[in-house]
Amino acid sequence: AQSGTVAADPQQYDQAYLSPVTIGNSQLMLDFDTGSADLWAFSNETPASESVGHAKYDSSTGTELQGYSWSITYGDQSGAAGNVYADKVVVGGVTATKQAVEAATSISTSFSDNTDSDGLLGLAFSSINTVTPKQQTTFFDTVKPTLAKALFTCDLKQGNAGSYTFGYIDTSKYTGSVTYVPVDDSQGFWSFTAGGYSVGSDNATSGSVGVSIADTGTSLLYLPAAVAKAYYAKAGGKFDNQQGGYTLPCNGNAPDFNVAIGGKTFVVPGSYIAYAPITSGSQTCFGGIQANTGIGFNIFGDVFLKAVYAIFDVSQGAPRLGFAAQ
Numbered sequence: 001a002q003s004g005t006v007a008a009d010p011q012q013y014d015q016a017y018l019s020p021v022t023i024g025n026s027q028l029m030l031d032f033d034t035g036s037a038d039l040w041a042f043s044n045e046t047p048a049s050e051s052v053g054h055a056k057y058d059s060s061t062g063t064e065l066q067g068y069s070w071s072i073t074y075g076d077q078s079g080a081a082g083n084v085y086a087d088k089v090v091v092g093g094v095t096a097t098k099q100a101v102e103a104a105t106s107i108s109t110s111f112s113d114n115t116d117s118d119g120l121l122g123l124a125f126s127s128i129n130t131v132t133p134k135q136q137t138t139f140f141d142t143v144k145p146t147l148a149k150a151l152f153t154c155d156l157k158q159g160n161a162g163s164y165t166f167g168y169i170d171t172s173k174y175t176g177s178v179t180y181v182p183v184d185d186s187q188g189f190w191s192f193t194a195g196g197y198s199v200g201s202d203n204a205t206s207g208s209v210g211v212s213i214a215d216t217g218t219s220l221l222y223l224p225a226a227v228a229k230a231y232y233a234k235a236g237g238k239f240d241n242q243q244g245g246y247t248l249p250c251n252g253n254a255p256d257f258n259v260a261i262g263g264k265t266f267v268v269p270g271s272y273i274a275y276a277p278i279t280s281g282s283q284t285c286f287g288g289i290q291a292n293t294g295i296g297f298n299i300f301g302d303v304f305l306k307a308v309y310a311i312f313d314v315s316q317g318a319p320r321l322g323f324a325a326q
Ligand SMILES: O=C(Cc1ccccc1)Nn1cnc2ccccc21
Pocket: 033, 035, 036, 074, 075, 076, 078, 215, 217, 218, 295, 299
């Protein structure tokens, strides 16, 4: 049975985390994304003007899936599209001998401009994979039958390299016990229900945060408008239309955000919520908590995930998420 671990290296401000992946004879840095289910990469089929500075997948090592294509649009309206190959993919020693690899023929500017990232490796449920005419499986779903345990874990860190594991739980990566909650995979996401919340030192939580997805492909923590408002009322922040979201002082006094999941309270340090100066050198920071307006559910992105050890587990049949303090 297979198991393995791979580094998750943070970009500036932990905007995304990148991991080394070997596809055929190509070595790429991919953004592991529990919020989508396509494995796509810059490739020899990507226009040169769109792939400056990126490592590319050389599709000559793959077997083209004739007539197959893919096209994906993310919540921020970025996207990519292209053709499909079957090729060998190796992540941290775990090998998928015939993985659907989506070679990009067109890519939106936010991806082309981010030269650290050579593509995405989707880890949401394969039910939202965009390949047509025959939907393909994610890397995790492809290797799942060969894994020691049908699970992967995510240990992201603030400003430091973290890791993903496949097939095993690294008990040295967390403190205390793991709290498991049921996952509703009906929309293809790792969706769970978060409970009460509180701001600052009082971690007796109240209210209800509600339906949420665990999404490594999203940088920030998107919460109900009322919760975001309550946080910034205590943090001395404000909604800044020009910035398109809440901002707050970068001065290191941001209060923690506490949220109950499965009856256990998890703490997001205030330092994670003073996310990044709105412009270089500014004393005003863009907020790591934003309102989920227009999304329809909460998104527990990297600002939350880097505060916990997360276990994405389908070993029990029904999918579940495990969270532990780190
Ligand atoms: O798209 C989202 C968040 C989202 C926003 C609105 C509705 C549903 C989900 N995250 N994400 C996941 N992978 C991504 C890749 C690029 C950009 C955003 C990405």
